[in-house]
Amino acid sequence: MVAFRNFQRRAERGPDTRERLRLPREIKVLIAAAFVIAIGFGLVAPVLPQFAQSFGVEATAAAVIVSAFAFTRLVFAPAGGKFVERLGERPVYVAGLLIVALSTAACAFAADYWQLLIFRGLGGIGSTMFTISAMGLIVRLAPAGMRGRVTGAYASAFLLGSIGGPFLGGLLAGFGLRVPFLVYAGALLVAAAVVFFQLRDTTLGSRKSAAAQPALTVREAVRDSAYRAALVSGFANGWASFGVRMALVPLFAAAVLGAGPEVAGISLAFFAGGTALALTVSGRLADSLGRKPLVLTGLAVNGAAMAGLGLTTDVVAFLAVSVIAGIGAGILNPAQQAAVADVIGNERSGGKVLAAFQMSTDTGAIFGPILAGLLVDAFSYGWAFGLTGVTALAAFLMWTAARETLGEAGQPVRRPPAAG
Structure with a gap:
């Protein structure tokens, strides 16, 4: 009953001053980076299975290339959480982007199936690093009364990027199956540079109390x-x-x-x-x-x-x-x-x-x-x-x-x- 009364009071009160709050600049930087990352991920998604099969493997082996990324994300997640607590969100975020960028570029130069599998798996390690640290940055930087709005905006950026990415990836594949990987790597380097320089002097929430x-x-x-x-x-x-x-x-x-x-x-x-x-x-x-x-x-x-x-x-x-x-x-x-x-x-x-x-x-x-x-x-x-x-x-x-x-x-x- 208490929860229902609180819900009813909020509904009756309607929009308040929190609705007029503006997104912090740092959050806008993270949202822009999320869009670039999602665009790049979408670039390689439609060509990755075809690229794997170009090495003469069957459909099952091509599917393993896709699963390897998710598997290493899952396995490395606990270590990613420890890195965030020991090193801070920003360094881990940038390092994660750089790892994915390098591993993606390496995929473009893979000489056989097993190299492609290893390089793609390494990308999952970087992915979980910047995913966890991005969530941590949102927790620390977003005003408490705007967390729903911020997470919604962040999710929207990823969604829009994931919609546009496969379309662009299909077009780039016409220039060769390796080209989307190089473009994605370049986009990640740009995103890493933007986050590094734009958030370099940012004070994270209550850093003293957190420490x-x-x-x-x-x-x-x-x-x-x-x-x-x-x-x-x-x-x-x-x-x-x-x-x-x-x-x-x-x-x-x-x-x-x-x-x-x-x-x-x-x-x-x-x-x-x-x-x-x-x-x-x-x-x-x-x-x-x-x-x-x-x-x-x-x-x-x-x-x-x-x-x-x-x-x-x-x-x-x-x-x-x-x-x-x-x-x-x-x-x-x-x-x-x-x-x-x-x-x-x-x-x-x-x-x-x-x-x-x-x-x-x-x-x-x-x-x-x-x-x-x-x-x-x-x-x-x-x-x-x-x-x-x-x-x-x-x-x-x-x-x-x-x-x-x-x-x-x-x-x-x-x-x-x-x-x-």
């Missing part, structure tokens, strides 16, 4: 019901939005709907469009109405839509449900990440806590398609998409028992973790 206090540990964080719920919802989101959507949706379009690959590509674009539409408002709503209502809504919408995909029987319904699933993801993500930031706060470093949250998402993205694929082989696509909906339902139930991390005044609720 005086020990870093927040994962053991402390998991005592907080909101963080525990975020780990589960992060897993469910990785399973659905980054795993099953990319692995099974194209196969479903061809096998069940009898549609060509162009329909599968359009459905992914429709999903992204729904996400972009939701991101225009979801971040601000997370700052005004609270994190929990947005997370619950996003999980319900995305979970129901992903489960419903397996029941569609024509292309029109398939595309419509794809848009709804994307809207659910766009509602969920800013509020979920803002809740994790609230748990950490500006006063303490939380590299390991952020790494664990990222690992939950990556784990869902890796194992979700595998388990769903087994269900397809054993039963049907309906069972596979239904299981995806069940993971969202489990996360929904976890969040119903979790605390609201945003206080009535628009500040995080600073509650001892043991109180949950």
Whole structure:
């Protein structure tokens, strides 16, 4: 009842002075860098499997090249969190970009399949470094009452870049399969230079108080019901939005709907469009109405839509449900990440806590398609998409028992973790 009254008061109060706050310059730099990074990642995504097969390997080996990047991200995440706590967010961010830039450039000069596999895997190490440190920078630099808006803007930049990148990558592939890798490497060097020089003299939040206090540990964080719920919802989101959507949706379009690959590509674009539409408002709503209502809504919408995909029987319904699933993801993500930031706060470093949250998402993205694929082989696509909906339902139930991390005044609720 207390949570409902707080929600009702925020809704009745409407927009306040927080709505008039402007994004800090440092946050704008990170958002611009995110767009460049996503554009570059999209450049190599459509040509990477073809490039791997150019060395005479089968489709399975080509798919391993894609999985290697995600696998090394997952394995190296704990070390990335330690680096952030010991060295600081900015040095780790720039170093991560440089590692990905060098590994991507090396891919362009790979002489055989195994070199390509090693170089691509090394890129995953740099990727997890700048991902965790970027999340840490947002936690430290974003005003507490703007975290939803900031995470929404950051996610929008990545989304727009990931939409435009594959298109540009396809065009560049006409000049040779190695060219997109070199262009991506150059873009990452530019992004690293911009972040280094623009954030060089930035004072990070309460740096003195942060230095005086020990870093927040994962053991402390998991005592907080909101963080525990975020780990589960992060897993469910990785399973659905980054795993099953990319692995099974194209196969479903061809096998069940009898549609060509162009329909599968359009459905992914429709999903992204729904996400972009939701991101225009979801971040601000997370700052005004609270994190929990947005997370619950996003999980319900995305979970129901992903489960419903397996029941569609024509292309029109398939595309419509794809848009709804994307809207659910766009509602969920800013509020979920803002809740994790609230748990950490500006006063303490939380590299390991952020790494664990990222690992939950990556784990869902890796194992979700595998388990769903087994269900397809054993039963049907309906069972596979239904299981995806069940993971969202489990996360929904976890969040119903979790605390609201945003206080009535628009500040995080600073509650001892043991109180949950």
